[in-house]
Amino acid sequence: MATVREKGYSHWDGRLEERRFPWWPITRTGILLAFRKKRFKFLFAGAFFPAIVALVGLYVSERLEDFKAFIQGSDRLLNIGPQYFAGYFLNDWLLFMILLVLAYGAGGLIADDLKHNSLQLYFSRPLSKKDYLVGKMSVVAFFVLIFTAVPGLILIIFKLIFAGSFKFFLQYPWLPLSVLGYSALLTAFFGFYILLMSALSKNSRYVFVLTFGTYIFSTVLYGILNGIFRTPYMALFSIPANIQQAKAFIFGLKLPHGFPAVWSFAVLTGICALSAFVLGRKTRSVEVIK
C-alpha cells in the first residue's frame, strides 16, 4: 500500500451542479457493470437472434421469387402483417432471452447494493429514493427496449425499405404505436418485476433463481389450476399468459384466453404496484432493526 499523502490534498475549485437527471450516472454505471460480467456479452448478442431471423423473414417475403426453391410453398408463413410483428415480440426465445439477460445482468442492481451496504453511500448524496429507483429501473428499461422497441421499429423501417413503398405503413398505420405500446408495457412490467426480485435478496444468484422460478412457477400454477377448475380465468395466475393477453390486445389480434384483456392489465399493474410498495420499504439509507 502506498504511503499516506504521497501527492497531497488540494481543494476542488469547481462548482457542484444540480442535475436535471440526477439518476443518469446510476443508469450508465448499471449498464456498464452488466457488460463487465462474464458471458453477458454472449447473452446480449444471443437476444438479438429473433430480430435477425425476423429481418431475414422480411427480406425473403419481399423476394419470394428469388427464394422459391428454399421456402417450397410455405410462403403463407411470410405473410407480413401485425401478426408477424406480434409473433416476433412473443416468440419464446425472445422472452426467454430478455428474462435471462435481465436476471443475469440486472438481478444484482439492488441486491448487490444491499449486500455491500452501499445504499447509505447513495443516499448520502443529493439523491432521493425516487432518483435511485429511476436510475436502476432505467437499466432494465435499456435492456428491454433494446430487444423490443428498437428492433421492432427497425423491422418496420426495413419492411418499408425492402418493399420500396409505403403501402404497408398505410395499411397498418397504428403498427409503430403498437410496437411502442407493447415495448412500454414490457419495460414497465419487467422494470418493476426485476427490481422487486432484486430487492428481495442480498445474493444476486438467489435473485436469478427467484426471477426465473417465479416466472415459471406462475405458468405451472396456471396449468394445475386450469386442470382442476377448467376456467380460462386461471390464466390470470400466469405471468407469460397475462403478457400474451396484453400483447394480443395491443396488436389488435384475437385474445388467446377467454376473458377480457383488462383483467390481464389489472394483474400486471397489481404486480407493479406491489413491487413499488416493496421497493419503497426495502430501499432505505439505514436498515432499521426494531
Next chain:
Amino acid sequence: MSIEVKDLSFRYGKIVALDGVSTRLGEGAVGLLGPNGAGKSTLLRILLGFLVPERGEGKVLGYDIRRQQAMIRRSVGYMPESDCFIAGMDAVTFTAYFGELSGMPRQEAMKRAHEVLFYVGLGESRYRLLDTYSAGMKQRLKLAQALVHDPKILFLDEPTSNLDPTGRMEVLELIRDISSNKSIQVLLSSHILDDIEALCESVVILKHGRVAAEGRMADLRALDYALYELRVKGEAGAFRKDLEGLGARVDETEDGLIKVYMPEAGDRMDIFRAAARTGVQVRAFVKSRTSLEDLFAGVVGVD
C-alpha cells in the same frame, strides 16, 4: 456554528435512541463520544437526513435538516461505519461515480478521484477491483469517496474500526491532516477514546441518547470534579460507601488503585476524613490529571 441541533428526539420502535439532544458544534474537529447504543450514529444519520426526528430541529451549515437535506448532502462527506462498496468496480471508477452523484461534472469527478485516492494512499491500487481490497484499504476508500466532492464537513462514523494498529495510525494521521490543514470540519463519531483524544478539540459525550457532557476538551477535563488516585489498607468497601455518600464517584481498578472523582465543591480533606471514619490507612495519594477516559468514566459511568 456549523451544526446546531435543538431538542432532537428519535426512537427505533420502543427503543429511545435520542432524547432531547441539544448542542452547537463549531469549527475544527469535534468528537462524538459514547458507548455503543448511545445514539452517535443515529445523530449523524439524522443530520444527513437518513432518519426523520420525532421531535426537535437542527441545522447543518445553516440548512434545515428536515427540509434542505439535498443541500446538506452536497456539503457533507459521509464515511459510514460498515464496509460499503460496489462489486465489480475499481477504486477510481467508484470514487468518481460518487463524485458525479454529488453533482461534479464527469471529467472533473474522474480527475478528482485520482487525486483523492493518491491522498488516502490508494494511488497504486486504484485500478484494482474493490472485491479484492483488504479491510484497511476499504476504510481508506470510504474516506476517499467522502472527500471526493471536497465537502465542507466530514461525518466520520467509527473511522478506525477493523483496522490494525498501523492502519489506524495512518487513518488518524489523514483525519488530523484534513481537519487541521485543509479547512474541512470533522465530526468524528467513535467509542475509541484515544481516537477522539488524539484528533478532537472539542467533544460531545452521549449517554442513553442524551448529552452527558460537551465542550472543549481542555475545559471538560477540568470541569465538575477533581480526580484523585489512592491506595488504601483496610476495608475499602465502607470507605467507598462513605465517599459516595459525599457525592463522589469511586472506581477501583483490578490492581487495587482507587479513583475518586470528587465534586467541584468537595474538599480533598474529605477523603482523609472518610478514611479516618472507616478505619482505613491511606498509603498513596495523588491528584491526577484527568484524561478523556476519566471524563468518560465520570459522566458515562463505565471504566
